[in-house]
Amino acid sequence: MQSLLSKFFRAKSFRFIVVFFLTLVAAIALSGSLSHAQLPQQIPQAGGETTIFDRTSHGLQQPAANLTAAELTLHQDGDSTFEAVFVSAPAPVHAGLGATFNNTSCTACHINDGRGLPVKGNLLVRVSMPVSHPIAASQPVAAGGSNKYTSSIFELAQGSRGCWGRSHRPLHQPCRSRLRRTLESQPQASVTLGNVPPVPGLGTQIQDQALFGHQPKATVEISWQETSGTYGDGTAYRLRSPRLKITLPEGKPLPPQVLTSPRVPPPITGRGLLEAIPEPTLLALADPQDKNQDGISGRPNYVWDVQKKAKVLGRFGLKANNPHLLQQNATAFINDMGVTNPLFPDKDGSSYIDIATLKAVTFYTQTVGVPARTLLDDPLVQHGEKLFSQANCAACHISQLRTGDHPLKAVAYQSIHPYTDLLLHDMGPGLADGRPDFEASETEWRTPPLWGLGLTKTILPSAGYLHDGRARTLEEAILWHGGEAESAKQAFRAWAKSDREALLRFLTSL
Amino acid sequence: MKILSRTGCGGGNLRELWRLRLHAPLWGVVKRMKTKSGGTINNSKLFVALTALLLASVCNRDGGFAATPPLSLREHAPRATSVVLATNSATFNNRQILSDFADKVVIPTFQTFTGKASALSTAINAFTQHPNRQTLQAARTAWVEARSPWEQSECFGFGPVKDGGFDGNLDTWPIDENDIKQILASGDKLTSSYVEGLRESDKGFHVIEYLLFGTSGSKQPSDFTSRELEFLKLLGANFAQTAGDMTDSWVKGTKDGNPAYREVIATAGVKDNTTYPTLRSAAQEMIGGMLDSLDEVANSKIAKPFDKKDPNLAESRFSFNTLNDLKSNIRGSQNVYLGHFQPANTNGLGLTTFVAKVDPNLDAKVKQQFQAALEALNKIPAPFEKSALVPQNASTIKAAEDAVNTLHDTLDKEVKPLIGGAS
Known part of the structure; x- marks a missing residue:
């Protein structure tokens, strides 16, 4: 019996059976894992070890998968603040809103940590004076209050120029004191980081909501203008772009020289990872002179760090005008909600949220996990991914980067697929907002990350794409690309319908 | 096997695969293996059949793995069944x-x-x-x-x-x-x-x-x-x-x-x-x-x-x-x-x-x-x-x-x- 068995085990047939069965087991395990979170190593880890497995409307608001228990608690604390609806003081909870503001909570704009809509409360209009305008140099920001506001906005005082130009140099002393005066003089209005010449009385953005008894800084009405075009195969398409009607208190229109830039809130997913990309990596991607002559010349923005009191690399904001998430969040608290905080306190140095709260909410924004991609088996998706590279979309939407050192271990040294280079690119006149921001020009925008893009409409069925939500579909978003992305857009236009659909399907899988 | 592992059982792909008779190459693979090994694998057909049965059974019409393998499979291939359950692949299809x-x-x-x-x-x-x-x-x-x-x-x-x-x-x-x-x-x-x-x-x-x-x-x-x-x-x-x-x-x-x-x-x-x-x-x-x-x-x-x-x-x-x-x-x-x-x-x-x-x-x-x-x-x-x-x-x-x-x-x-x- 034993010899029969051993003979059987030695037989080629048995070895084949074993091999065959193991292959079968492996195949089934693999195919199972593609749709299953327990074996995630088979799926490209969009956010490295932070990657979460959720393709629902909650997919952009999950804690990173690799947090420790203590970190998860801090993440949840920060989440509470991110979701907190602020109200006017005094109040038993969440006091400190306003007096003027854009919305009352982080999550009211970054809905489920995703986008917002181009509607009141979500639509944000950034404003500034042209650098060349005399008022830009002399009158950074008037004190708040609508009475003074109407007189100061038309006041064209004379003064020296030079604080708002594009320069790598740190702000020189007169500019620094001007900045400090700016911050000190108007803690309740939108503050400037020295990125742009603020508009007297408005600061750098229009706060179009106010507590009862206070005047919103202006009202903003948006209307859409449609244009049409055709693909190479003759298929027609229509695009829309916004027209703003901004009315100051007492019915006055916004003076035409004021530069305006409408924006919708971007998703916040994976921002900790973006913070952890080493500066040399980003600088290596830059090619300001377009030396490789590929028509793409990404360049970094250099922005003011309020705590370091120095100009540093910009990463966050649609024109990369904030250096890190702490400052990004602090400016959002003060400018979007009118909530004073340790970086932008009240005149007496007090603030409605303390440093622990600001740090917790910053920790939250650093530790939202990135959702794994979906539809990886879909041949259309696979084809679209190839086309994405072929059309050179991936030259700016960099598909793979590695993070470096970061105080938060969870985001350090991760291989990630953000589809951004965090650099500024000229996107052509069609998308230009005409409003420079630190060193970003009138036509430049920072490449937005594309991870989680496929969940946009799952979270918000009416959500649009691009900086102002003008693109109703991903197709329209591509068709708006110009400037450095003109040739990629033209490639897309020339493709057969099946190829265009494949590219869109790929984007949906992100 | 590669084609199976890539398509898996997701999104109706396997059903499509089956309809297109793409399982034919599977037979080819096995036949070639049989030839290489000098025709000694008398049991190979059994395992091919088992494979086909297993996959056909666990991958239902909607492209998801069926909730429970049919009784016949459970009786004859307990190891395979445990694989299916171990990978927890009873994906939603209703x-x-x-x-x-x-x-x-x-x-x-x-x-x-x-x-x-x-x-x-x-x-x-x-x-x-x-x-x-x-x-x-x-x-x-x-x-x-x-x-x-x-x-x-x-x-x-x-x-x-x-x-x-x-x-x-x-x-x-x-x-x-x-x-x-x-x-x-x-x-x-x-x-x-x-x-x-x-x-x-x-x-x-x-x-x-x-x-x-x-x-x-x-x-x-x-x-x-x-x-x-x-x-x-x-x-x-x-x-x-x-x-x-x-x-x-x-x-x-x-x-x-x-x-x-x-x-x-x-x-x-x-x-x-x-x-x-x-x-x-x-x-x-x-x-x-x-x-x-x-x-x-x-x-x-x-x-x-x-x-x-x-x-x-x-x-x-x-x-x-x-x-x-x-x-x-x-x-x-x-x-x-x-x-x-x-x-x-x-x-x-x-x-x-x-x-x-x-x-x-x-x-x-x-x-x-x-x-x-x-x-x-x-x-x-x-x-x-x-x-x-x-x-x-x-x-x-x-x-x-x-x-x-x-x-x-x-x-x-x-x-x-x-x-x-x-x-």
Whole structure:
């Protein structure tokens, strides 16, 4: 019996059976894992070890998968603040809103940590004076209050120029004191980081909501203008772009020289990872002179760090005008909600949220996990991914980067697929907002990350794409690309319908 | 094998593969292997047959692995069966569960809520016309009754509920008391468009609650100013209108042209549905909504007032209705799991149908944990706004928090993976 068995085990047939069965087991395990979170190593880890497995409307608001228990608690604390609806003081909870503001909570704009809509409360209009305008140099920001506001906005005082130009140099002393005066003089209005010449009385953005008894800084009405075009195969398409009607208190229109830039809130997913990309990596991607002559010349923005009191690399904001998430969040608290905080306190140095709260909410924004991609088996998706590279979309939407050192271990040294280079690119006149921001020009925008893009409409069925939500579909978003992305857009236009659909399907899988 | 491993059983690919007779190369591979090994593999056909049988059996028509392999397979290939179960690949494939979720749970809940919202508006009107104890009590009761279906709907507050701003306009918390006092003290003309233009913190459930119940629990009909009555009436009408619009977004579509969300859910996985590109992603949405709501109940709605001993952090502190809110939240998730909404007498397939088929023990556990969570909440003395502050209640309240968290974790760690397709 034993010899029969051993003979059987030695037989080629048995070895084949074993091999065959193991292959079968492996195949089934693999195919199972593609749709299953327990074996995630088979799926490209969009956010490295932070990657979460959720393709629902909650997919952009999950804690990173690799947090420790203590970190998860801090993440949840920060989440509470991110979701907190602020109200006017005094109040038993969440006091400190306003007096003027854009919305009352982080999550009211970054809905489920995703986008917002181009509607009141979500639509944000950034404003500034042209650098060349005399008022830009002399009158950074008037004190708040609508009475003074109407007189100061038309006041064209004379003064020296030079604080708002594009320069790598740190702000020189007169500019620094001007900045400090700016911050000190108007803690309740939108503050400037020295990125742009603020508009007297408005600061750098229009706060179009106010507590009862206070005047919103202006009202903003948006209307859409449609244009049409055709693909190479003759298929027609229509695009829309916004027209703003901004009315100051007492019915006055916004003076035409004021530069305006409408924006919708971007998703916040994976921002900790973006913070952890080493500066040399980003600088290596830059090619300001377009030396490789590929028509793409990404360049970094250099922005003011309020705590370091120095100009540093910009990463966050649609024109990369904030250096890190702490400052990004602090400016959002003060400018979007009118909530004073340790970086932008009240005149007496007090603030409605303390440093622990600001740090917790910053920790939250650093530790939202990135959702794994979906539809990886879909041949259309696979084809679209190839086309994405072929059309050179991936030259700016960099598909793979590695993070470096970061105080938060969870985001350090991760291989990630953000589809951004965090650099500024000229996107052509069609998308230009005409409003420079630190060193970003009138036509430049920072490449937005594309991870989680496929969940946009799952979270918000009416959500649009691009900086102002003008693109109703991903197709329209591509068709708006110009400037450095003109040739990629033209490639897309020339493709057969099946190829265009494949590219869109790929984007949906992100 | 490569082609099989790449296509797997997801999204109907295997069915397609089979239809296109792409399994033919599999035979070819085996035949070539047989030739190479000198024809000694007499058992190979058996294993090819086994492979084919296994894959054909575990990959059902919808492209997902079948919940349970057929009996014949279990008898003849126990090892293979254990592989299937070990990879936990019983992916979700039941469209009826999705359409029943929309038709038997979400829409009846919203329709019931809309009816209660109208009833609240009507009761407020009656009170404002004849302010007395009875009419005030009727309006307060109507508020509490509207609260029940609304809180049961919180676990499906996604899609158009977010998109249309319905959630914010109906149920922003906290309210801005200073604003409301100033509105009432002002000479502003109160009209329906004025109320519509108010901020979210100045209208909705909790502003109506604040005005109807007062802050001390002792507000009398005579305490209401005429301006308060006027404001309440407009708030009630605005509230009912918003509730109706929200329900329409699921049933008919939205004013700005989005299709009825019922269709979006029910057509998950159908080509061009980029919202839910697979059946499983829509099922995951059902789970995600439950998880979100349960997490909020345990770690926010119970924990915050309890941990900080601060009744101001309780959800419905003016009406002392917080405990009912919590129970309604749990019931709402239970409705999604069971596929019914009892107040409207609707019954359909729920997630239970799928879970029970794959893992009956897990299904029983989930059902038991829903009951346990509700029972644990029932043990908390009402009102929660007061009982949360009493040291003797600490263990009871902690037990309820734990029971909800336990349920949450079972759904998160056991049911969610069973659905599959989380990526």
